Amino acid sequence: MTWDRAVVDVAGFALIAFIVWFFWLVKAKGVHAAPTSGGYQEQLVLVKGGYTPDVIVVEAGKPVRLNFVRQESASCSEMVVLPAFGKSAKLPEGATVPVEFLPKERGEFEFACQMGMFRGKVIVE
Amino acid sequence: MKASHGLRRVELAIDNLTCSNCAQTVEQALRSVPGVKAVAVNRASGVAFVDHDPSETSVGALYGALKAAGYRTGSAKVRFHIKGMTCASCVTAIEGALRATPGVLSAHVSLGNEEALVEYVPATADLEAVKAAVASAGYAVADTPPPVSSTALDRETEERDREYRTLMRQWWFGAAVGTFTMIMSYPWLFPGLGRLFPRDSHSLWYMWAGMGVASLAVMLYSGRHFFTGAWQALKHRSANMHTLIALGTGVAWIYSTIALLFPGMFPSREFADVYYDVTVVVIALVDLGLAMELNAKGRTSDAIKKLIGLQAKTARVLRDRRELDIPVEEVLVGDTVVVRPGEKIPVDGTVVEGSSAVDESMVTGESLPVEKRAGDEVIGATMNTTGAFHFQATKVGKDTALANIVRMVQDAQGSKVPIQRIVDVVSGFFTPSVAILAILGFMVWYTFGPEPRVVYGLIVAVTTLIIACPCALGMATPMSLTTGVGLGALNGVLIRGGDALQSAEKLQTVILDKTGTITHGKPVLTDVVLGPGFDEATLLRLAGGVEKSSEHPLAAAIVEGARVRKLELPTPASFAAIPGHGIEATVEGLVVLLGNAKLMRDRKVALGDLEARAQQLADDGKTPMFAAIDGKPAGIVAVADTVKSDSLMAIQSLKGLGLEVVMMTGDNERTGKAIARQVGIERVLAEVLPQDKAFNVQKLQLEGKRVAMVGDGINDAPALAQADVGFAIGTGTDVAIAASDITLIKGSLGGVVTAIQISRATMRNVYQNLTGAFIYNMLGLPVALGLLYPLLGILLSPLLAALAMSFSSVTVIGNANRLKRWRPS
Numbered sequence: 001m002t003w004d005r006a007v008v009d010v011a012g013f014a015l016i017a018f019i020v021w022f023f024w025l026v027k028a029k030g031v032h033a034a035p036t037s038g039g040y041q042e043q044l045v046l047v048k049g050g051y052t053p054d055v056i057v058v059e060a061g062k063p064v065r066l067n068f069v070r071q072e073s074a075s076c077s078e079m080v081v082l083p084a085f086g087k088s089a090k091l092p093e094g095a096t097v098p099v100e101f102l103p104k105e106r107g108e109f110e111f112a113c114q115m116g117m118f119r120g121k122v123i124v125e
Numbered sequence: 126m127k128a129s130h131g132l133r134r135v136e137l138a139i140d141n142l143t144c145s146n147c148a149q150t151v152e153q154a155l156r157s158v159p160g161v162k163a164v165a166v167n168r169a170s171g172v173a174f175v176d177h178d179p180s181e182t183s184v185g186a187l188y189g190a191l192k193a194a195g196y197r198t199g200s201a202k203v204r205f206h207i208k209g210m211t212c213a214s215c216v217t218a219i220e221g222a223l224r225a226t227p228g229v230l231s232a233h234v235s236l237g238n239e240e241a242l243v244e245y246v247p248a249t250a251d252l253e254a255v256k257a258a259v260a261s262a263g264y265a266v267a268d269t270p271p272p273v274s275s276t277a278l279d280r281e282t283e284e285r286d287r288e289y290r291t292l293m294r295q296w297w298f299g300a301a302v303g304t305f306t307m308i309m310s311y312p313w314l315f316p317g318l319g320r321l322f323p324r325d326s327h328s329l330w331y332m333w334a335g336m337g338v339a340s341l342a343v344m345l346y347s348g349r350h351f352f353t354g355a356w357q358a359l360k361h362r363s364a365n366m367h368t369l370i371a372l373g374t375g376v377a378w379i380y381s382t383i384a385l386l387f388p389g390m391f392p393s394r395e396f397a398d399v400y401y402d403v404t405v406v407v408i409a410l411v412d413l414g415l416a417m418e419l420n421a422k423g424r425t426s427d428a429i430k431k432l433i434g435l436q437a438k439t440a441r442v443l444r445d446r447r448e449l450d451i452p453v454e455e456v457l458v459g460d461t462v463v464v465r466p467g468e469k470i471p472v473d474g475t476v477v478e479g480s481s482a483v484d485e486s487m488v489t490g491e492s493l494p495v496e497k498r499a500g501d502e503v504i505g506a507t508m509n510t511t512g513a514f515h516f517q518a519t520k521v522g523k524d525t526a527l528a529n530i531v532r533m534v535q536d537a538q539g540s541k542v543p544i545q546r547i548v549d550v551v552s553g554f555f556t557p558s559v560a561i562l563a564i565l566g567f568m569v570w571y572t573f574g575p576e577p578r579v580v581y582g583l584i585v586a587v588t589t590l591i592i593a594c595p596c597a598l599g600m601a602t603p604m605s606l607t608t609g610v611g612l613g614a615l616n617g618v619l620i621r622g623g624d625a626l627q628s629a630e631k632l633q634t635v636i637l638d639k640t641g642t643i644t645h646g647k648p649v650l651t652d653v654v655l656g657p658g659f660d661e662a663t664l665l666r667l668a669g670g671v672e673k674s675s676e677h678p679l680a681a682a683i684v685e686g687a688r689v690r691k692l693e694l695p696t697p698a699s700f701a702a703i704p705g706h707g708i709e710a711t712v713e714g715l716v717v718l719l720g721n722a723k724l725m726r727d728r729k730v731a732l733g734d735l736e737a738r739a740q741q742l743a744d745d746g747k748t749p750m751f752a753a754i755d756g757k758p759a760g761i762v763a764v765a766d767t768v769k770s771d772s773l774m775a776i777q778s779l780k781g782l783g784l785e786v787v788m789m790t791g792d793n794e795r796t797g798k799a800i801a802r803q804v805g806i807e808r809v810l811a812e813v814l815p816q817d818k819a820f821n822v823q824k825l826q827l828e829g830k831r832v833a834m835v836g837d838g839i840n841d842a843p844a845l846a847q848a849d850v851g852f853a854i855g856t857g858t859d860v861a862i863a864a865s866d867i868t869l870i871k872g873s874l875g876g877v878v879t880a881i882q883i884s885r886a887t888m889r890n891v892y893q894n895l896t897g898a899f900i901y902n903m904l905g906l907p908v909a910l911g912l913l914y915p916l917l918g919i920l921l922s923p924l925l926a927a928l929a930m931s932f933s934s935v936t937v938i939g940n941a942n943r944l945k946r947w948r949p950s
Contacts, residue, residue: 005572012568016561023362023557049357049367073288074354075419076599079539083546086622088539093284114539115599116549117365 030055030123033064040065040100047080047091047118048072051111054120058103064122065100077113082122084109137173137187137246139196147196154194158182188230188246205256207234207241208265215264222262226254282430285423292416295347299409302339306402309336330385333399337382340401348374348408364556366594370411372560373590373923377403380583398580400587400923407591407927414931418596421938422604427945428611429538432531435487435506440471443515460518464509472505473520481512488526489617489871530870533619537610540622542891545602552595559593559906566910574911581911584923588909592926593902597933601894604941609887616949617870618880625866628850629884631831635779635877636810636822636844638836639790639800642854642874643776644766646837648679650686651747652763654738659759662692668752668762670695671710671717675702679748682764707750718753719762725751730758739763746799766800773804775874780805782881785830789813789821789844818844835877852877879949890944894937901933 031053033041040063046052047070058064068080070091081088085101103109103124112119139151148166151173155164160181165174175187207219216234223232223243230244243255256266309332312318322329344352351374354367381399383390440453443461453471456462461477464470470483482494485507494510497503503516505525522528563586570582606623613620620626640646653661669687672680673694687694697710697717706727707720718728722739725732730753732739739749739761747765751758779786787808790797797811810821818836822844825832834841834848845851845865853865854872869876909926913919 008571009568012564015564019557019560019564023364024554026362049354050361050363052361054361073284073291074350075285075288075422078284081539081541083541086540088536090535090539110549112549114541114603115596116545116552117595117599118361119363119549119553 030057030121032057033066035062036065039063042067044069044096045120046071047077050118051120055123056120057123057125060103060106060124063100063102065098068097068099070094070097076115076117079114080111081114082109082111084111084122088114137175137191139173139191150194151191151196154190154196155187158186158190161187183227205241205243205266207259218262219259219264222258223255226258229255229258282423285419289416289419292412292419296409296412296416299343299347299405299412302343303402303406303409306336306340306405309333310399310402333385333401336399336401337378337385340378340381340405343405343408344374344378347412348404351408351411364560366556366596368556369559369590369594370407372563373587374404374407376583376590377401377407377587377923400583403587403923406924410924410927410931414934417931417935418600418938421935421942424942424945428608428614429531429534432527432534432614435527437469437471437506441465442518454522456518456521458518458521461515462518463513463515464503465513466509466511468509470503470505470507470509470516472518473525474503474505474516474518476501476503476514476516479512479514481514482510484508484510488530526870530614530619533621533868534610534614537620537622538607540606540624542602542606542623542888543627544891544895545623548598548602548895552598555593555595555598559590562593562906562910563587563589570911581920584920585909585911587923588921588926589906591923592905592909592921592930594930594934596930597898597901597937598895600934600937601898602891604938605887605890605894605944608941608944609883609890612887612944612947613867613880613883616876616879616883618876618883619868619870620880620884621866621868625850626884626887628831629833629867629881630888632784632833632850632881634785634787634825634830635833635835636787636789636825636848637776637806637874638818638834638841638844639788639792639797640766641837642835643772643788643800643804644768646766648682648748648764648766650682650689650762651765651767652742652749652761654735654742654761654763656733656735656752656758656760658757659754662690664752664754664760665690665762666692666694667712667715667717667754667759668719670712671697671700671708671719673697674700674710675708679750679764683750683762686762686764715754716756719750722751725753725758728753728756730756732758735761744795744799746796746803768800768803769873771873771875775878776804776806778875778878779881782878782885784881787825789818791815816843819847822847833877835874852880882949883947886944886947890941894940897940898933898937901929905929 031043033043033056036042041058042065043053043056043058044067045056047068049072056066068089068091070077070093073093077091079088079090080097080099082099082101085103087099087101089097089099091097103122106124109122109124110119111122152164152166155161155173155175158177160178161175162178163174163176173191177187219234219241220232223229223234223241226245228246230246232241232243234241241259245255259266308315308318309322312322312329312332313324322332348371351367351371354365355371358365358368377400381401381404385399437453439450440456440460441448441450441463442456443449443463448463456472462471462474464481466481476497476499478499480496480498483497483503484494485504488504488507497514502519504527505520506527520526523532566589567582567586570585571578574581602623606626609626610620610622620629637643653665655661655664665683665687669684669692672683674697684694695712697712698714699711701709703709703720703724706724707718710717710719718724718730722732722736730751732751735751735758739751742749742761742763745765747763749761749763752760752762776786785808786806787810788797788801788806789810790800791813792811794809794811797809801807801809813821818834818841822832822834826847826849831849833850833852834844835852835854836845837854841853845853850867851865853868854874854876867880869880905926907913908919909921911920
């Protein structure tokens, strides 16, 4: 094996290790939804190439309101689906769309766009 | 509207003015408002006339008083767009002008979406006055949208069109540069150009440098969304299609630019060729693919557009004994609406006067026009045929059947098919895995491949990145689901979501509730058997006369049967019910007995062969009653719940679909079996108490079967919920949506067949799409990685990969659109 092959292979494995670490091993920290005077736990979610924040921590038994604001025109993200809570909403560009639900059980519940390209998580504590 | 002495008279429409002392309560409540001089309440029309001094009180205060007294008032809400709003102070100006208008209860203006929401009393202000108020503040009202919110849909279409146009512009730019780049990358293939730009010449180097700049422009203009998308995703530690395209085209561009600027870095000359054509053509092709995708996607939601398009724009209502043409959103609950031949019915309501046949096919899927008389319900958006009638509006705006249907279909289209959850998990790992594969591919080709190794490695890596787009996989189920649910809606079948669709496809057993589902649920007169010396008219006339005074449900069937035969029914002089036996009455001087065999025996009436006939009728599931006139056996009248005309055909079709059909009934076994025989059902669960229905569904499930329950949705709710799929048969506007998975708007079993056929067709489409997308990736990836090269010498070019990628997405959507050609069989 020549030296250039060795360099390419070492660099390649390093890159693969980086991809594995970057996409799968690092856990994103969650954002706690802020309680409002109306008793809701409220959180603004920006929809632009993904959900920001994409991990939202809420308390069980209190109603949650996620306000989605979509700031892009790519049709992939035009809908958000929360299958665990049976909710879905169309997100017109620029408009704030509230999605309300009542988390009853603890656990992690995914939400995603209809095609599953963007995804986020609600952690109920 | 004006009364004397500076007083103003308003008419307040009150919804729930039902009792006579309500009128007094209302009067007192209104009189207690300062500034009110006189109050007159008309209980019949549900209107209160109030003379008040506008300087002391407002219409809003009057409404407040009514509300406080517990009465609902007919106020209307209207939402409209305002043109020319630029600043926050506009909001205050418009709101002020609106609130100052008499009759306006509240006004909210939103600057963000340039909308005003106004609540007003239609008796005092109308839409014109509201618009005038906006105009007085210096702004204009845009055309009012229809009440079923098509604005969101319009906006979506508009957004989609805009994005389509952008993508097409990006494609044309990329295609123009791409054609040029493709030719100039290999000028020696073209005789004339080969001489102008020979290999290693300065002219070629400058040409390639120019291409480098041009392709950068393509990346920045046509491919911008891939790079920004990839970056955004990266910030969320995720990767998607954008990441793959951006990586592939970016790597090709960077390699080419290094080769152009530092050819010395490469061991030999042919390594230093440029691949700008890959960058440009891939971007252009993927843009074109996205544009085609968008176009096809727009068509999958056609169903909703069709439904909303059904909505009538105007309504003709009677107010103050005048016919007024008003926008449909101004119609209030309680308004009398006038419908002429050939007109669309604007809102839901009950016919009060006149009759006609109404074509309800657009909402229920029922192909024949339905007869409507006073007391019958009409559904908004259906089409009147030949007659004219008046009806009272019962549901308007977002409460109409049509609005509910639209909302439900929209929700269902946004849901997920359970199988998609697996796809989601897979696609979450998909993109980074592809990146890893591409790197491994490069390493293997660089280490073991033939010369020029760098070039082969690069081609393999770029091709792998580009061919493996998770798009087709991601779109496979949502596209079919949207089309399938929409298809159902257009055929009178409301599917609640992907879960219901997937469960309906796998059904093995269908339980049908007998009463109201297979049968009409209402007993009718079916047979008349005559005793010696009697004729049908006499027997029915007397029996009908006797039963007229009875409150038994079977009695109503006999009375109706006599009426249908146009018989004039006499009134009995005396009448006595004999519990458990029947009735004895004196009519026109004759003693008439009507009841069971026991009654006849007690009164010593010789029944002869009538008894055997009665037994026959009972075996057929009918209820026979003997009649005796002046002690002589006059005959038998038999009453039964009859089978709906299309039940037999629907049950045959269900069996044809390979389903086991079971009937469930609270009736005795004999009646149940009799009906089952008529419609061809073998298995009958008889004498099932209402509370045991769910338990019986569970028993069938325990046999290992996937069970559907079909019922009218009210007393069957627990059974509907217990079943794997609950079908509610909702007739007309009375759509029992909540308990069921699938609602059949038309009250017939044919809908069950349609629903199962649609779910099978849709799920077949989903599986086709998933298999197609899966096979595409399964075949595409190894070929792109060059696994076929050592055997067959086949290596895919990145350009072909881009074509294949776009083609796979378009195929998936095209296949979903193919579903729309489905027709009920």
